[in-house]
Amino acid sequence: xxxxxxSSIARKWIMALSxxxxxxxxTQHFVINITSVIAPDTFNEWSHFMGYNPLVQFLxxxxxxxxxxxxxxxxxxLEIKNNKARPVKYSKYSGNANSTWVSRNMIIxxxxxLAFLGLHMYDFWVHEMTVKYIDVxxxxxxxxxxxxxxxxxxxxxxxxxxxxxxxxxxxxxxxxNSSFQSMGAKAVNKxxxxxxxxxxxxxxxxxxxxxxxxYHHFTH
Amino acid sequence: xxxxxxxxxxxxxxxxxxxxxxxxxxxxxxxxFLEMMDILNEELVNKGEEPVEFDHDCREGIxxxxxxxxxxxxxxxxxxxxxxxxxxxxxxxxxxxxxxxxRAAAFPxxxxxxxxxxxxxxxxxxxxxxxxxxxxxTQDANSIPIEKAKADEAFxxxxxIGCGACVAACKNASAMLFTSAKVSQYALLPQxxxxxxxxxxxxxxxxxxxxxxxxxxxxxxxxxxxxxxxxENIARMNSEYLKANI
Numbered sequence: 001x002x003x004x005x006x007s008s009i010a011r012k013w014i015m016a017l018s019x020x021x022x023x024x025x026x027t028q029h030f031v032i033n034i035t036s037v038i039a040p041d042t043f044n045e046w047s048h049f050m051g052y053n054p055l056v057q058f059l060x061x062x063x064x065x066x067x068x069x070x071x072x073x074x075x076x077x078l079e080i081k082n083n084k085a086r087p088v089k090y091s092k093y094s095g096n097a098n099s100t101w102v103s104r105n106m107i108i109x110x111x112x113x114l115a116f117l118g119l120h121m122y123d124f125w126v127h128e129m130t131v132k133y134i135d136v137x138x139x140x141x142x143x144x145x146x147x148x149x150x151x152x153x154x155x156x157x158x159x160x161x162x163x164x165x166x167x168x169x170x171x172x173x174x175x176x177n178s179s180f181q182s183m184g185a186k187a188v189n190k191x192x193x194x195x196x197x198x199x200x201x202x203x204x205x206x207x208x209x210x211x212x213x214x215y216h217h218f219t220h
Numbered sequence: 221x222x223x224x225x226x227x228x229x230x231x232x233x234x235x236x237x238x239x240x241x242x243x244x245x246x247x248x249x250x251x252x253f254l255e256m257m258d259i260l261n262e263e264l265v266n267k268g269e270e271p272v273e274f275d276h277d278c279r280e281g282i283x284x285x286x287x288x289x290x291x292x293x294x295x296x297x298x299x300x301x302x303x304x305x306x307x308x309x310x311x312x313x314x315x316x317x318x319x320x321x322x323r324a325a326a327f328p329x330x331x332x333x334x335x336x337x338x339x340x341x342x343x344x345x346x347x348x349x350x351x352x353x354x355x356x357x358t359q360d361a362n363s364i365p366i367e368k369a370k371a372d373e374a375f376x377x378x379x380x381i382g383c384g385a386c387v388a389a390c391k392n393a394s395a396m397l398f399t400s401a402k403v404s405q406y407a408l409l410p411q412x413x414x415x416x417x418x419x420x421x422x423x424x425x426x427x428x429x430x431x432x433x434x435x436x437x438x439x440x441x442x443x444x445x446x447x448x449x450x451x452e453n454i455a456r457m458n459s460e461y462l463k464a465n466i
Contacts (some may be wrong), residue, residue, distance in 0.1 A: 008396070008434045009424055009461040078434045084390035085325050085433030090240055091226075092318040094292030095391065098443035104391050106436060178437035181451065184459025 011074060016179035018071040023176055023201075025064055030205050040145045047144035051128060072114055079107045102170045103178075104214050109171035116164035123151055150214040161213045165206040173201035221247040221308060224316040225260065227272055230329050237329065239318075240421050254279060254286060256308050273332040281305040283448065284381030287388070288333055289320040290335065292446045294385035301407035302383065302446045324393035326430040339430040340382050340398060346426035347419035348402040350411050364410050366454045374408035381445045386441035386449070393432030397441035399427045400457035401449045407460050417464040424461055 005011070032059065036043040040142040050056050095104055127147070131137050150160055157172065185194075223244045236358030244263070247256050254276055261271035286303040289298035296306045311317065319333065327335040337378040350366075352358060363365025378401075386397035403420050412419070435454060442451050 005427070007424055007461075008394075008428050008432075009458055010465075012458060013462065047448040077434075082394075082433035086323050086391075086432060087325055090289060090292060090320055090323055091228075092289075092292040092320070095440070097293055097297070098389055098440040099391075099438035103436070103438040121343050127459050137436070154377060174437070181455050182435075182458060184455045184457075184462060 003077075010077060010100055012182040014070065015073055015078070016182035018067050019175050019179045020073070021067045022071060023172070023179075024051045025067070026205055027201075029210050034208060036145055037212060037215050039072070042052055044142050044144045048139075048141040051132070051144075052139065068117070072110070075107065075110055082089075082099060100174070103174045106174060112164060112167045116168075119160060123157075149216045149220050152213050153220050155217070157212050158217045162210050165210045165213075169202055169206035172206065174197060176202050221249060221311070221313045223247055223256075223311065223314075226316060226318045227333070228320045229272070229332055230321075231330055231331065231383070233330055239320075247308050250306065251308045251381065252279070252304055253288070253290070253306040253308065254304050273334050274328075275334050276304060276372060279304040282381060284383030287322050287335065287337075287383055287385070289318075289388055291318050291320065294322070295383075295390040296448050297466075299443070300446055300448055302381075303412050305446075309456045311435065314335075322388040324387050324432065326395065326432050327384060328391065331348075335384070335454060337384050339383070339432075340384065340395070342430065343395065343399055343423055344382075344402055346422040347415065348406070348423065349415075361411065366409060370408050376404050377404040377408070377449065377453055380405075381447060383446060385444050385446060387432065389440040389444035390433065391438060391440065392436060394435045394441070395427050395430070395432040396435040396453070396454050396457065397445065397449055399423050400453035403457045403460060404453040416460065420457060420460040420464050424457070 005014075032043070032046050035046060095101075152161075177195055180194065180198075224433065225242045226239050227242060228237055228277040229240045235236055242260060242264075243257070243269045244260050247259065251259075254274075257272065257274060264271045275285040275287060277285040279286070280302060281302040284302070286295075288295070290306070293304045295301060295449065296310065298306050321327075321329050321333045322335045322337075327337055330336050380401035381400060382398060384398070387393050387395050390397075392427055403423055405421060407416060437451075437454075439451060440462075
């Protein structure tokens with residue numbers, strides 16, 4: 001089993017599957033967040049459900065954190081291995097002639113997204129833990145929209161969000177489509193439809209998150 | 221045509237190499253790249269200097285020996301072309317051309333532009349074959365009907381000449397395009413089915429042992445492959461590998 005997990009192809013599968021899991025999570029996250037713009041009461045209701053439902057808190061959340069850790073740890077481990085595979089670099093390397101910058105620099109966009117997640121966890125997850133388990137405040141199902149708007153008052157924080165989501169879009173542009181190639185879906189190379197769908201998703205979802213941040217910043 | 225050549229010179233596997241600049245005059249646009257290298261070497265020999273070592277054999281684009289990283293691209297700027305089939309008319313008078321060997325831990329430099337590609341041989345030996353009973357009752361290969369589309373695809377995968385341009389182009393020095401082409405040419409045919417499980421497992425294991433990097437789907441390998449080996453081969457190998465392990 002350990003030999004299998006060490007194999008380069010098994011690692012591709014792990015990266016692809018964990019990435020697709022995060023794509024599903026991101027979609028669900030967006031669906032909830034967009035209600036903060038179009039249906040504030042629904043946003044409060046769903047946020048309260050996500051924050052207090054034991055299945056979400058003690059099953060889905062640990063699975064999500066596990067998926068994130070697997071994706072990042074494996075990505076960094078593969079980057080280290082790949083650097084070792086070429087110990088002497090070329091004095092001239094024309095990467096743009098055969099591949100996109102985004103596809104060659106997933107580690108850069110990935111590390112920026114990781115740094116952003118640190119801020120995001122501090123903003124929302126640490127705050128939630130403090131409210132529920134440290135300060136032990138009484139349940140208030142109406143507090144979420146107000147707290148969200150408060151976070152987007154600072155133009156610096158909104159700027160960080162915008163930049164991070166642009167880099168997330170770049171990461172997804174290559175990663176989402178290439179996960180199907182990694183899993184052996186030959187159709188990706190032949191089926192332009194699936195490829196275009198992954199590209200569209202990779203732009204629209206991060207653009208939606210940017211819109212939400214800007215909307216709350218300017219309507220505060 | 222007057223050129224400035226910047227070439228990697230390395231006396232031996234353990235020696236420290238460096239880029240050396242050579243001016244070269246009298247280059248004709250109709251010369252092949254290797255003929256241009258021949259002229260340079262003739263000049264060096266006449267001056268009593270060590271000629272630049274480079275691999276070559278057929279000079280017809282089929283042996284996969286003439287491996288040079290030219291201006292940062294394997295086999296130079298022309299698509300679907302090996303270095304020996306590249307002509308100097310692709311360059312301009314006064315150009316500076318940088319020439320380096322393939323760079324990969326699994327392709328150690330032997331001398332100057334020559335690298336040791338025996339890691340590819342070992343990957344092939346690990347499984348790129350079909351066992352045939354040669355006791356005297358050998359079945360004719362053509363007695364098994366194969367649909368045309370599959371036969372064409374298998375033949376296309378088999379056109380890989382094992383030059384290593386895929387490894388050279390890949391930012392990770394990954395050998396997945398090469399290995400997957402060799403896996404695919406058998407996976408697509410009924411003759412390859414019997415050993416399919418062992419083949420993909422053994423070849424991938426050997427590929428990892430050799431120290432190649434991991435594929436990150438940049439697609440550079442396919443673009444730079446002089447034979448146009450497709451990324452579908454990698455997808456097929458990934459799927460074959462999963463099938464072999466479950």
